[in-house]
Amino acid sequence: MHTVLRIAAVAFAAAVPSLSMTTCCDIEHATMLYADGSGKLTLTLRIVKEDKAESPEEFLADLTEVAEGVVAWTEPRLKEESKLKTYTVTAYFDDAGKFRWYEDRSKRKLTWSFDLNTKTILLSTLQIHDRTIGDLLKKLATPPGPDEKEDADTDLYAFTITVPGNITKVEGLPPPKGRTAGIRIETRTTYAARKGDLEAKKRLAGLSEDMKIRWSGSDVPKDEFETFKKELAAAKENWKARLEPKVREIIKGRQPRKDR
16 A cells, blocks of 8 residues: 555655555654754665665665755665565765755655754754655545555654754654654554544644754764764765765666667
């Protein structure tokens, strides 16, 4: 069944062909943001194992084609189990405000974006647009049909965002913990909410596809920030020297020849 969460995972995976018939999919991403606007997002995608699976390099090429504002990628790690496979990859950015993630290679539909305002150290604001949540809210407004049943496999959509300072206010998100805000949604919860379960509705109340996180100052220790900057520099070097040429070659091979 094509649940909202599975469709979101396909969008994040750049419409990977091998996901087209997947019936179970978990997607999680964690963002670490620093005071100068740089940071990283680590994506974990867990799907049902199939015979024709993409290689980590092909998976990375898919991601590269739908993201903007990324200055380096890590090589994806692929963990295979008896029935599942899990991809994990990290995207680095110099400016969170330029980070964009689109639904597919046409880049017509925006799936995820950041808008960062740090004009004053006394108050910083990160605005997050997440179309996945928008699709989820539309789904929540529709009760299950007479023949609709809860999926046997529960899909998961979750993310966390850790900002430099202690969070003072959030909009469209559950209450934060210290420097971190985020959500964790399972399809079993959305199905229960659509059926009228009050506890499920309470857990999903207040969500919005346009969210805000506000904080003041930076509590990141200097040595931690310096360590990240070294990590970022190393990631850029590895991306330019080793990974990007492979990815560009894969993307080039996908483009139709003009003389055909």
